[in-house]
Amino acid sequence: MNRxxxxxxxxxxxxxxxxxxxVNRQDLKMEQL
Known part of the structure; x- marks a missing residue:
């Protein structure tokens, strides 16, 4: 749970x-990929 x-x-x-x-959400999504 703590984790x-x-x-x-x-x-x-x-x-x-x-x-x-x-920063736009699209940029954030690209970073995650």
């Missing part, structure tokens, strides 16, 4: 960072 919570936290932080930078 999953940590993963979710990391993902949310990653997304928030990109949103703050003004």
């Amino acid at each position: 999953a919570a940590h993963l979710i936290r990391s993902i949310l932080g990653y997304i928030q960072r990109y949103q703050d930078a003004g």
